Structure formats: C-alpha cells, structure tokens
Amino acid sequence: MVMAVALVLLVVGTILFHFLSPWWFTPIASNWKMMDDTVNITFVVTGIVFVAVNLFMACAVFLYRHRQGRRAEYAPENKKLEWWLTILTSIGVAAMLTPGLFVWAKFVTVPKGATAVEVVGQQWTWSYRFPGRDGVLGSTDARLITPDNPFGIDPNDPRGADDILISGPELHLPINKPVKMLLRSKDVNHQWAV
Numbered sequence: 001m002v003m004a005v006a007l008v009l010l011v012v013g014t015i016l017f018h019f020l021s022p023w024w025f026t027p028i029a030s031n032w033k034m035m036d037d038t039v040n041i042t043f044v045v046t047g048i049v050f051v052a053v054n055l056f057m058a059c060a061v062f063l064y065r066h067r068q069g070r071r072a073e074y075a076p077e078n079k080k081l082e083w084w085l086t087i088l089t090s091i092g093v094a095a096m097l098t099p100g101l102f103v104w105a106k107f108v109t110v111p112k113g114a115t116a117v118e119v120v121g122q123q124w125t126w127s128y129r130f131p132g133r134d135g136v137l138g139s140t141d142a143r144l145i146t147p148d149n150p151f152g153i154d155p156n157d158p159r160g161a162d163d164i165l166i167s168g169p170e171l172h173l174p175i176n177k178p179v180k181m182l183l184r185s186k187d188v189n190h191q192w193a194v
Helices: 003-018 033-063 079-108
Strands: 115-122 126-132 162-165 181-185
Touching: 003 033, 033 079
Parallel strands: 115 181
Antiparallel strands: 115 126, 126 162
16 A cells, blocks of 8 residues: 555656756757657657556555455456557557657758768878869778878779868868768777767
C-alpha cells in the first residue's frame, strides 16, 4: 500500500514539477527550432509512458497486494494484451523517431550552390582545399600523396590545377554562404569541428 501511494506521489510530483518549474532547457539554436521540437516530442512521449507505467505499477501493487487467505493466480499468457503492448510500444517508438528522421534529413542535406571544401586530417595538423576559378575540386588519389602533394591531387586532371591549398589549423570561410565539407584523413580518424 505504501509503495502504491509512493508511486502515485512520484507521478503527481513529476507532473507538477514539469508544468510549474521555472527551469527549461535552452533552445539549441535560433535556426534549429525543428531540433527543439523533436526534443519536446521525445519529452512528451516518454513523459506519457512514464506516467502510464508508474500508475499501472501503483494500481497493480494496490490491487494485488498480499491479503490473508488470498492465493496467487497463475496466468500463463495473454496474447491479446501482448499484441496491444507491442502495437502501443511501436507507435511510441515511431512517434519519437519519425520527427527526428525529418530533422536529420534536413540537417544532412547540402544546400544548392554550396562551395565544396576538402578537409584532410593528419597527425598534428589540418589541410584544406578550396576549388579554384572553375568552382570544381580536382580528383585525388591516395597513392599520389607526397610531401609536395599533400592532397594527392591528380596532375592529369585539369580541374585540380587551380585548386587553392591551405595548410594549418585555421580555416576562414565566406560569410553567409553555404559550404559542403568533405572530410578525409591520411592516417586515422580525426575529430574536426567548426
């Protein structure tokens, strides 16, 4: 009985804290409202599940508590209940995943007219390559990488002759222009961030 009351108080306290709390998470970014909406959908779905599961447990603890002279009943399975629980769980998971897939698709879609910039990581340094006047990066081949040709630019490809090469830890990008970053590595995976 005490456990059932504790579970109900937990649910009531959680709901009150959620709606009356002065704290809320900071928005991710001014231009990523979709991401914030996805997080809110996840909070709503998991909140509903939290309330439902805890109230169910409180109900089960109260209804099936120990009573003098009462014996436990054995219920081997309930196919109908199992199907409903599977369907409801699938709907809940889909409700959380579907908005995230739309946000992710928008996040990874490169805008039209984006400038391609190649980033090559190697131990202790980064190298960058912008397309030249033709606006196209020349082809590369890892077998052509040398100290004089750090990107492995194919000398037989005329599109790579005018590429702009930058070696160093810092890269300056054009303001208010979309950029597509092409990440490569000479040795191991490196972590690169803007």
